[in-house]
Amino acid sequence: MSASIIVLVEHLKGNIPEISYEMLGVARKIADASGGKVYALIAGKGSSALATGLGAADVALVLEDSSADVMNDDVLIEALKQAINEKQATLVLVGCTNISFGIGTRLALRSGMPFINWVKDIKTTEGEMVVTSALFGGKVLSDIVLKDKKGILGILSGVFPPDAGKIAKQPSIEHIAKPEIKSKITFRSLMEPKAGDIDISRMDVLVSVGRGIQSPDNIPLAEELANALGGAVSSSRPVVDQGWLPLTRQVGKSGMNVSPELYLALGISGAPEHYEGMKGAKLVVAINTDPKAPIFDFAHYGAVVDCLEIIELLKEEIQKRKGTQ
Ligand SMILES: Cc1cc2nc3c(=O)[nH]c(=O)nc-3n(C[C@H](O)[C@H](O)[C@H](O)COP(=O)(O)OP(=O)(O)OC[C@H]3O[C@@H](n4cnc5c(N)ncnc54)[C@H](O)[C@@H]3O)c2cc1C
Known part of the structure; x- marks a missing residue:
């Protein structure tokens, strides 16, 4: 059976994020292998102009709406549902992102198609399609066989090549009408994080602390190490959630x-949501007490050791080599 795949293409302020190209790329591969088609559904203000660049799709389904900087979720879900019916879609790909999160679940309810979130791999053979879902922050990988190769998939960012x-x-352009539906959701405004004291996205060296740093009292130790290296301190989300560092320092x-030359991760497990923000780092050094921590799967160097035992030693060694001690 040939695949008919709909990719929900995101855009914000005139830019299409990499995740949309990642999904288009994997959709193209699956469609080519089965003689199928890829449809890119793009909606909201500026969609018509952006649609012309979606060359990995055979057809761009364009819902232009000059009044919608961010398209209403309910309208999007209805548009996707109609497209599933019209194009006899076998697969729908949506990003596990702040913009599209939640759409897959509700679309599954309304369309009757099964939904699998946190997808990090799709394997197709003649007989079946197996989807790997990364559960519990990547600690459990679950392989799911898609019945009749049909389903809605929430795709993790950074797992497929965007190129x-x-x-x-x-692509051929097909304009679609805005579904007339009543929605309880109203988009008011886009709230963007305020710039903090340090812009971590511009730093060459980041000493990043995770839950393994154990206490806010240990953050100054990481700051001293970052100073010795000429960098700044960043963190995983739990550190920010507990109020130990401001949101401006959160990676993920x-x-x-962030894309520093050096990313030194202290007590960070390496969950997919964290990896998403630091995958551009040139050199990743991980320090973790758990030899099975996922961060060791992508770190260039690693040490299985208590980070609190090593921070001071590292700082002293760096200062000694720089002649600042
Ligand atoms: C929608 C969504 C968005 C998210 N966004 C983000 C995001 O932007 N950024 C983000 O980081 N997370 C994000 N998360 C959370 C993410 O899934 C993980 O829960 C989080 O990254 C884990 O942070 P952590 O590695 O610090 O903590 P944990 O997973 O608890 O890991 C702590 C690690 O420290 C190690 N450790 C413990 N003690 C020591 C020690 N003394 N020395 C050395 N190592 C030690 C442990 O072995 C463990 O590996 C998001 C989750 C969701 C669902």
Whole structure:
């Protein structure tokens, strides 16, 4: 059976994020293998102009709405549902992102298709399609066989190559009407994080602390190490959630994207949501007491040791080598 795949393409302030290209790339691969088609559904203000660049799709389904900087979720879900019926879609791909999160679940309820979230791999064979879902922050990987190769998939950011979704040709454009539905959701305004004292996205060196740092009293130790390295302190989300550091220091899906020359992770497990924000780091050094921590899967260097035992030693060694001690 040939695949008919709908990709929900996100955009904000005229930019299409990498996750949309990642999904288009993997959709293209699956469609090509089965002689199928890829449809890119894009909605809201400026969609018509952006749609012309979605060359990995055969057809761009465009819901232009000059009044919607951010398209209403209920309208999007209804548009997707109609497109599923019209195009006899076998797969729908939506991003596990702040913009699209929640759409897959509700679309599944309204369309009757099964939904799998946190997807980090899709394997297709002649006989079946197996989807790998990363549960509990990546600690459990679950392989699910899609019945009749049909389903709605919430795709994790950073797991498929975006370049595969950037094809320099123009898709056919099909304009779709805005569904007339009543929604209880009203978009008021976009709230963006205020710039903090330090912009961690511009730092060359980050000493990043996770729950393993154990207490706010230990943050100054990390700051001293960061100073010795000429960098700044960033963190995982639990550290921010507990109020130990401001939101401006959070790396990850709901924080900042960083791409330093050195990312020194102290007591960070390496959950997919954290990885999403630091995957651009050139060199990752991880210190963790758990040899099975997922961060060791992508760190370039690692040490299985209590970070509190090593911070002071590291700082002294760096100061000694720099001649600042
Ligand atoms: C929608 C959504 C958005 C999210 N956004 C983000 C985000 O933006 N950023 C983010 O970081 N997370 C985010 N998360 C949370 C994410 O799933 C993880 O829960 C989080 O990243 C875990 O943080 P952590 O590694 O500090 O803590 P844990 O997972 O608890 O890991 C702590 C690690 O420290 C190690 N450790 C303990 N003691 C020591 C010690 N003394 N020395 C060395 N190592 C030690 C442990 O072995 C463990 O690996 C999000 C989750 C969701 C659902």
